Amino acid sequence: MFQIPTRQNKSMLLFAGLVTTVYAIAMMVTNQLSHHENADVLSMAIALDMVVLVPLAFYFLVIRRRGYSIIRLAPVVILSLVLASLIIPKDHQQALHVLEIIVFPLEFGLLSWIIWRAFRALKNAGRNSTLDPLEQFRQAAFGLLKNNRAAGVFASEIGVFHYSFGSWRSKAHCPAGFNSFTHHSRSGQGGLVFAFLVLMAGEGFAVHLLLERWSLIAAWLFTLSTVYGALWLFADFRATVLRPILIGDESIHIRAGLRYTMEVPKSLISEISHQQPDFGKENLNLKIMGPPTHWIILSESIEAEGPYGTRRNVRAIGLEPDDGAGFEQALMKLNGD
Numbered sequence: 001m002f003q004i005p006t007r008q009n010k011s012m013l014l015f016a017g018l019v020t021t022v023y024a025i026a027m028m029v030t031n032q033l034s035h036h037e038n039a040d041v042l043s044m045a046i047a048l049d050m051v052v053l054v055p056l057a058f059y060f061l062v063i064r065r066r067g068y069s070i071i072r073l074a075p076v077v078i079l080s081l082v083l084a085s086l087i088i089p090k091d092h093q094q095a096l097h098v099l100e101i102i103v104f105p106l107e108f109g110l111l112s113w114i115i116w117r118a119f120r121a122l123k124n125a126g127r128n129s130t131l132d133p134l135e136q137f138r139q140a141a142f143g144l145l146k147n148n149r150a151a152g153v154f155a156s157e158i159g160v161f162h163y164s165f166g167s168w169r170s171k172a173h174c175p176a177g178f179n180s181f182t183h184h185s186r187s188g189q190g191g192l193v194f195a196f197l198v199l200m201a202g203e204g205f206a207v208h209l210l211l212e213r214w215s216l217i218a219a220w221l222f223t224l225s226t227v228y229g230a231l232w233l234f235a236d237f238r239a240t241v242l243r244p245i246l247i248g249d250e251s252i253h254i255r256a257g258l259r260y261t262m263e264v265p266k267s268l269i270s271e272i273s274h275q276q277p278d279f280g281k282e283n284l285n286l287k288i289m290g291p292p293t294h295w296i297i298l299s300e301s302i303e304a305e306g307p308y309g310t311r312r313n314v315r316a317i318g319l320e321p322d323d324g325a326g327f328e329q330a331l332m333k334l335n336g337d
Contacts, residue, residue, distance in 0.1 A: 025049075026046045030046065043088055051081055058076045159235065163242065174246065181323060186324075239257040262305065269331065272296060276295060283314070
């Protein structure tokens with residue numbers, strides 16, 4: 001059945017039509033620039049349409065109509081600059097270079113403002129001590145972006161650098177009224193991460209030299225991705241140490257580094273087992289390698305928040321607490337056994 005488009009959908013369709021028209025005209029005109037006597041004027045007009053008109057249309061037709069945060073304008077501006085540099089011939093990019101000089105400081109300032117807001121939220125964490133730094137980052141990001149997935153991505157990115165470089169004097173997060181249980185020593189996560197880092201360093205250097213013979217850009221992109229991967233592994237280990245599992249009076253707050261966070265009400269905990277249950281994809285193993293020693297089995301599925309804002313339904317959570325006996329006793333006490 002045909003449905004009449006809503007006002008918001010109409011604005012999206014209008015924006016899509018405008019973008020299609022701008023890019024169609026730009027591609028048609030740029031093919032004729034080399035034969036036109038006013039090539040510089042036309043290239044300036046194209047650059048303004050792609051880098052200024054399109055983001056402005058996105059702001060008025062999408063952001064304002066839907067009540068989104070202005071932060072969402074940033075990737076549109078960057079993408080517009082990238083596409084303009086690909087479409088406009090290099091001999092006619094003078095106006096585009098001027099726009100880049102103007103836009104990138106604004107983008108940098110916007111990013112700095114977001115980071116400042118996130119770290120200010122972290123500084124004020126004492127006002128809400130039940131939230132650890134990673135959750136503080138996510139809360140601050142959601143206040144700016146109004147989108148759970150985008151906030152998760154931002155929190156994960158900032159969390160990588162915070163736990164790698166900014167957490168050396170931090171203590172494990174354990175609010176008053178909770179019992180904390182670490183789960184990084186018995187599992188050998190520190191040794192595994194160290195071995196992975198050594199392996200990544202050696203192989204990364206060798207692959208960089210091989211790729212450099214083919215493409216210097218590809219070699220450095222690979223190296224940067226390897227460095228980021230190593231940084232993520234190290235940050236995840238630090239986050240695992242500083243974000244122990246918390247057991248309170250009404251729930252268990254399960255945290256596994258930068259990977260997963262979930263709060264399980266005591267009413268949903270049906271069994272503590274040493275054997276892996278048969279729930280298929282709803283089994284979540286929180287150990288880096290090897291089988292867990294404990295499985296928390298739930299009476300129904302809950303949603304766990306993963307890295308970069310991903311979500312996953314879980315029915316059983318596998319882990320290896322450093323104090324297995326104390327962990328079991330705390331869970332039995334939580335369930336009133």
